Amino acid sequence: MARIKLPDGSVREAPDGISVLDLAASIGRRLADAALVAEVDGRLVDLAHRLSGDCSVRIITDRDPEGLFVLRHSTAHVMAQALRRLYGRDLQYTIGPVVENGFYYDVQLPTGVSLTPAELEKIEAEMARIAEAKYPFEREDVAPDEARRRMAGENQRFKKELIDELEAAGEKTVSLYRQGDFLDLCRGPHVPHTGKLKAFKLLSVAGAYWRGDASREQLTRIYGASYFDR
Known part of the structure; x- marks a missing residue:
């Protein structure tokens, strides 16, 4: 059995393997509906995370600063998904x-593409369609070789360097996240689905270099903001 200590000091017993979302639902339906992620023994995790043994759990909602942090992180992923849809597989x-x-995402645009204010509006419109679809953020932990294979299948060459570094640091698995037709390397966590994105705006575009190194590839940095309501 899992023995779960809650912020009020109470302890709940539940079967090993219960998800954070099911725990929240056992406390109250309103809490489950409002839940975004959770803090388990001091670490932020997705609502699908499974609990076992003795642990401390705090459910994170939009009332918590961590909730806004995770929302912005998830919005960055949705922006990248919109960019991929609009500009194709050559977009890195x-x-x-x-x-x-707010947030930003560094991308390498296909040859001939430039991000004008009109293009930013197109990206926002595609992000709104993705949010409306309520795609779940689905995590998968895989071996580095599998992660390299999967990201190569997405034509994402920059991800290989990141995976290589994680493996060199001793990581035996790395985490991938999928929402709908979009796959990314990410440690997470994320909001449960894209429908949690309600108010976002792309703010500006700037130049950047891969890994902040002027001798490396030049990238485009897109800044945005995201909030729980307008």
Whole structure:
């Protein structure tokens, strides 16, 4: 049995392997509906994460600062998905972190593509369609060789370098996330589905270099903001 300590100090017993989402539902349907991710023993995890043994769990909602952080991270992935749909398999998506007041994603655009204000509006419109589809964010932990194979299948050559570094650091598995037709290398966690994205705006475009190294490939950095309501 899992013995789960909650923030109020109470302890719940549940079968080993219960998901965070099912735990939230056992506490209350409103909590389950509001849940975004959870903190388990100090680490943020997806709602699909399975619990076992003794652990401490805090359900994260839009009232928590961690909730906004995860929302922005997930919005960066949705932006990359929209870019891939609009500009095809030659578009390279590299990294997309959360920053103060928003997020960005560094991409290498196909030859001849430039991001004008009108193009940013097209990307936002595609992001809105992805959000409306409510694609679940699905995590898969795989061996580095499998991750390299899968990302090569997506024609994403920058990801190989990241996977190689993770393997060199001793990682036996790496995590991939899929939402709909989009696959990315990512440690997560993410909101449960793209429908959680309600209010977002692409703000600006800047130049960048891969890994911040001026001797490496030149990239395009797209900044955006995301909130729970307008």
